[in-house]
Each structure stands twice: as C-alpha cells, then as structure tokens.
Amino acid sequence: MIAWDLGVLPALCLVIAALELDNVHIGQWMLSRPILVGPVLGALCGVPWLGLAGGAVLELFCVDVLPVGNALPVNGTVAAASFVLLAAGPSAVPAAAAFPAALGLGSVFRRVENAVRSWRVLLAQRAFHAAEAGEKIKLGRVLFVGMFAHAAVTAVFLYATVAAAGPVLDAAWDWAPASARHGIDLAYCNAPWLGLAALLHALRPRG
Numbered sequence: 001m002i003a004w005d006l007g008v009l010p011a012l013c014l015v016i017a018a019l020e021l022d023n024v025h026i027g028q029w030m031l032s033r034p035i036l037v038g039p040v041l042g043a044l045c046g047v048p049w050l051g052l053a054g055g056a057v058l059e060l061f062c063v064d065v066l067p068v069g070n071a072l073p074v075n076g077t078v079a080a081a082s083f084v085l086l087a088a089g090p091s092a093v094p095a096a097a098a099f100p101a102a103l104g105l106g107s108v109f110r111r112v113e114n115a116v117r118s119w120r121v122l123l124a125q126r127a128f129h130a131a132e133a134g135e136k137i138k139l140g141r142v143l144f145v146g147m148f149a150h151a152a153v154t155a156v157f158l159y160a161t162v163a164a165a166g167p168v169l170d171a172a173w174d175w176a177p178a179s180a181r182h183g184i185d186l187a188y189c190n191a192p193w194l195g196l197a198a199l200l201h202a203l204r205p206r207g
Helices: 002-023 034-044 048-062 076-088 095-132 139-175 178-202
Strands: none
Touching: 002 034, 002 076, 002 139, 034 048, 034 076, 048 076, 048 095, 048 178, 076 095, 076 139, 095 139, 095 178
16 A cells, blocks of 8 residues: 555656646647556556546547637546546445546546646746747746646646545445445446447537
C-alpha cells in the first residue's frame, strides 16, 4: 500500500497527465482518448483486458462530445485513468463501482480544467500587455508554464481523488446491500449498450 501511494500511483498519474496534454494542448494525435489510455494504463497495472473494456466503453460515452472553445465535456482521459487506477489499485474497487466513480471524476475535472484555463488566459493577457509595452517576451516560456501547470494540476487531481476514493468505494461496496450491488452490476453490464446508443447518435445523418 505504501509503495503504491508513494511510488506507483504518483508515477502513473504523471504519465497520464503528460498524455492528457494531447487532448487540446500538444499534438492532438488522439493519444489521450480513453480507447488508448485504458489499455495502456491497464497493461502497466497488470490488467490490460480490464483497461481495454473500460476504455472502450468510456470512448463510446465520449465520442460525440469534443472540447471545442469554451465547451468542456467529461474528460475521457481522466475518467479512463480513474477507472483503471481504482480497479487495479490496492483497494481493488469492483469495476461496476469504479466505472460510475470514474465518470464522476471526469465530470468534476471539467471545473478544475476550466479554472486552469481561466488562469492561462490571464497569463496570456499579461504577456500580450507586456509585448504592447515594448517588453521582450519569451513566448516559449509562457507556453511551457501554461502546459506545465495544466499537467501538474491533472496529476495532483488524479492522485488525490484516486487515493481518497479507492478505500471509500471499497468500504462502501462491502457495506452496500446485496440488492444495491446487483443493481450497480446490472447497470455496468448494460453500459456498453448505452455507449453504442451514443455512438449511433454521433453517426446520425446531419443536415
């Protein structure tokens, strides 16, 4: 448990934070999509098939929404990473419980990301005003600071939420009535069908 909290989990959070930059900041090579994050992180945690399954379903849930302009959907990268880390961590949260928790964390991260974006706007404005005043601006440094801050916030958010939520979800699952666990299991088993419905909606003819 100590090795996980102080070594493995921080390292994995840093890897995911770097991948998450691909979402809108660097490259946009689709490396941050849940369908890739899930199995890659699952392989690193020794649960490749669980990572693939969770990443694929979360990809279906996120396929019709993209971070365009000021519209921030559920962060699929954070959701996929949270799912794998909760299920594969020492708390071994059941996948049926880890899945809705991961969606929730991906949704909460939208507010965090929005705050970081607002700060980055201020950073850019200060650089713009300095340039107007004739001061020399190191644009590369401004970009680096903005991206580094975003990655750092992502890593800290993942670490803090997974470390806190894992034991809580594990205990809640053990204490939950059998009927509640059965209902959550049933919802998780039907999640792929809901995801396919989202995919069909995304592929619908438009015009």
